[in-house]
Amino acid sequence: MTTTPHSPSPSPAVQLTEHALAYLHSAALRAAALLGVADHLADGPRTAEELAAATGADAGHLRRALRLLATREVFREDTATGAFHLTPAADALRSDAPSSLRDAVVMLTDDPFWRPAGRLADTVRAGRTVFDDIFGAPYFAHLERVPEAGTVFDTGMAGLAESENDPIAAAYEFPATGTVVDVGGGRGGLLRQVLLRNPGLTGILYDQEPVLRHHTLDLPDLTGRWQTAPGDFFTAVPPGADIYLLKRILHDWNDADCLRILRACRTAMTRPGSRLLAIDAVLPQGNSPHPGKTMDVLMMTSLNGRERDEPAFHHLLTEAGLKPGRTLPTESTLSIVEGVVG
Structure with missing residues (x-):
């Protein structure tokens, strides 16, 4: 819904209709991502034809979908020539863009x-998800039994995280030496950036075996680290580390399951001054x-x-036997909530 500074506010009817149809923006964005439209504009504007x-x-049909996206500044149509241009948002849909969000959008x-x-x-x-009713299994069990869905999730999460990882790594003062465990760290994007920024640290990427096969840690600057x-x-995480990372993990689970994860981490935190970072x-x-x-x-x-x-995070940390520490914003949409061994 676009208004100029001098235009009247939309009526309730217009406002609610726009909200009711907002799913079409998501559908158009998905279509553009799947078709790779942004890739074909990397060398310059092109017409719908x-x-x-x-x-x-x-x-x-393609022009009509892109015209809708242009109203949200995803692509821009030149009305004189009919050519579509990349915008900063559309540029992030390029599959080869730095920190590409194409896989995340998909x-x-x-x-x-979409269906739930x-x-x-x-x-x-x-008071609960109906995912099981639709797919016949909980979310992560579904991803395990449908490999194609699991691949979409893994690549999408890696793409979503790529623009977040370095700002998060920069926002926290890590120790000069020691070991960092990235718990449920996926392909290792955050651990990679932490190690690149802190050459005295070593790291452990902890996740399920199928995910670890696609890690991104094999860089010359990280050899042996x-x-x-x-x-x-x-049930358990690698013990004896100085820092434990939990990025986009706790939000997947209810409080009872979060406490199982946090208590497994607390048991592993045997070093004095060990810290957990819930991100x-x-x-x-x-x-x-x-x-x-x-x-x-x-x-x-x-x-x-x-x-x-913040109070909900502090409650979970306290129940797991950790002392809540600082909450640090980052230059992403995520923050770092610190838990320390009391």
Whole structure:
């Protein structure tokens, strides 16, 4: 919904209709990502006809989808020539862009998130996700038994994290020496940036074996400073490290499951001064927009998870036997909530 500084506010009817149809923006964005439209604009503007020929799409329909995206500053149409241009947002859809978000867009609009969102009313009534009703298994079990969905998730999470990892690594003063364990660290993007910024540290990437096969730690600057370890963070994590990272982990789970993860970490934290860094959105109070408030509903619809405010994080840390420390913002949508051995 676009208004100029001098235009009247939209009427309630217009406002609600726009909100009701907002899913079409997501659908158009997914179509552009799957068709690779942004890749075909990397060398300059092209018309819908040219883009259709390059992507195998229908020119008229493609133009209409891109025209909608242009109203949200994803692509820009030159009305004189009919050519579409990249915008900063559209540029991030290029598959070869630094910190490309193409895979993240595909993941966030894929069936495991899309279909449960359509049944949000059922979730709100029941107080639990209806994911199992739709797919016949909980979210992560579904990803295990449907490898294609698991691949979309793994590549999408890696893409989503790429723009976050270095700002997070820069926001915290890590010790000069010691060991960092990235618990549920996926392909290792955050651990990679932490090690690159802190040459005195070594690291352990801890996740399930199929995920670890696709790690991104094998860089010349990191030779001899990392290892992978497979396992289940609900039962145990590698012991004796100085720092334990939990990035976008706790928001996937309800409080009881979070405590299982945190207590496994606490048991492993045998070194004096060992610290745990819970890295997630920290929700602000009030009615102001925040990406975490959107992600919170996504977690509710598919995973029975939730985003949390600072008191909720402190409660979990305390219940797990850790002393809440600082909460540090980063130059991403995530913050670092510190837990220390008391």
